[in-house]
Amino acid sequence: MGERYGSLVSVRPDVRVVDCTLRDGGLVNNFRFSDEFVRDLYLTNIKAGVDYMEFGYKASKEIFNPENFGKWKFCDEQDIRNIVGDNKTDMKIAVMADVGRTDFHKDILPKEESVIDMIRVATYINTIPAAIEMIEDAKEKGYEVTVNIMAISKVHEADLDAGLELLAQSNVDVIYLVDSFGAFYPEQIERLTKKYMDVAQKYNKIIGIHAHNNQQLAFANTIEALSRGASYLDATVSGMGRGAGNCYMELLLSFLKNPKYNKIAVMSFVEKQIDKLRAEGVIWGYDIAYLLTGILNSHPSAAIQFIKEHRNDYAMFYQELLDDAL
């Protein structure tokens, strides 16, 4: 058997649970959550023992017109404070900043002026130097900083190795293994986590995991990465996230043995808020269309469109995807 970190019945003190519902879920409804939803989620996460709550993106208002999105696309300081006040709780606040889509010099305030604790930089393999600029900026401003290397299922191993090495030499705290397209099997997550952990151990970094549910493997891949050494675990309530969505928070908290985690708090939130969202027609989660983009290692955009059009002619859709892949 391969080496495992911890056991199924014990607590790993390095584990941190990150709720990404507003951020990845915001991609489903254009970040148009009611204040009541956001406040309830905040209180739920505190009760559930969640370690970090990601509120959304720090997107550039010069690139994106605020009229076209809910406020969590931008995460203005005052909007967060309207929900959390000074956040005098044990739970930390995170936001995501995309390389090339964030006016980070201007929009990311010095830590002492902000209620945000952690900046999550998101990059592709070919923008890592720009990501490092953002990482160093956020570190200098006083934040905990993580980095997501996205879409690595399309990246050659040698490039990934070089990218990991570069990032590990930066001041970033956590490097995330990200399965953007829900393309990986647990066996691949095992190997990749080992690769990320080798770099982490060399440079004293932490590894995180962010999974997608195209093949109903988001939870399985998350606990696989965990048992191979990943500590920062992303999840969303009922898996709410782009396309097939993410690892379900309910599943993850049910798995973790630390008594600080309270799965029932999240289940009560589902009862109150998530069923309502779904009834309003907000759609995410596993579907054959996402399975097909997952196994073809493609962005889910075509599947999102397929579902939006209420299509279910999967055979024809598969042919269209194959044409696109040529």
Add this chain to the structure above:
Amino acid sequence: MGERYGSLVSVRPDVRVVDCTLRDGGLVNNFRFSDEFVRDLYLTNIKAGVDYMEFGYKASKEIFNPENFGKWKFCDEQDIRNIVGDNKTDMKIAVMADVGRTDFHKDILPKEESVIDMIRVATYINTIPAAIEMIEDAKEKGYEVTVNIMAISKVHEADLDAGLELLAQSNVDVIYLVDSFGAFYPEQIERLTKKYMDVAQKYNKIIGIHAHNNQQLAFANTIEALSRGASYLDATVSGMGRGAGNCYMELLLSFLKNPKYNKIAVMSFVEKQIDKLRAEGVIWGYDIAYLLTGILNSHPSAAIQFIKEHRNDYAMFYQELLDDAL
């Protein structure tokens, strides 16, 4: 890394895919499938390269009143033949026979009089001697025979070891690792498959896997068992099966690399038949209620009732389950 059988890109010639839609799915709708559904599924499975199609149970008509069930609870020879004729195809026909609920002396015909190829005996740990009687009867009659030891997540390791040893000394061909309650994590499936494989290799038996989706792990657990040596893989179309259902056939065929398997045939069946079933109000699949019975290692019956009553007060349901467990 632990030992793996085969790789993610190659074909394992020992693999057999078993479609259990009518049998495990029959538990959802009392086996009331239309002939058109069954015939379409039969043709779909042939096209999809499925190796075995399970038609249902061979239940005793002295115990169960045929008026209360569809015909696939009983799988009369003539009913199967009405669908498959003499089944002049490469796909084999299977039925399940529960210990204590099958008049096997009478209802299981000699193989030369039947279109059935494989008898799947289902037993609990405490009825293994009775299961062996059925196994030997079916072997003498000329069938391929498998055995499911159910509910092993509630069985002590020493009893499981003794039961496996007994079964392995019988003439059974395949011993199934069964996660009746959807309680196991892949890490446990890894260890259990190793245990089953150790016995299999000693007595020249084959190992199968039958998973449930309470924690969205049915597919992950199936491919985990596969990569640790299991060969007979149970799945159902869209996971149709009791409670949270089973491993999705669409996911499994998308994973397997043998070109004989055709996932698109199954997806077209979903388009035509499964969406219709769901629209008619037939309900199965992952729900928080099944997650809760799964993590409590309980039979899903309470969750099935919870969902039938359209409840979503998960916190209260959890308390009820805890009371039942005391």
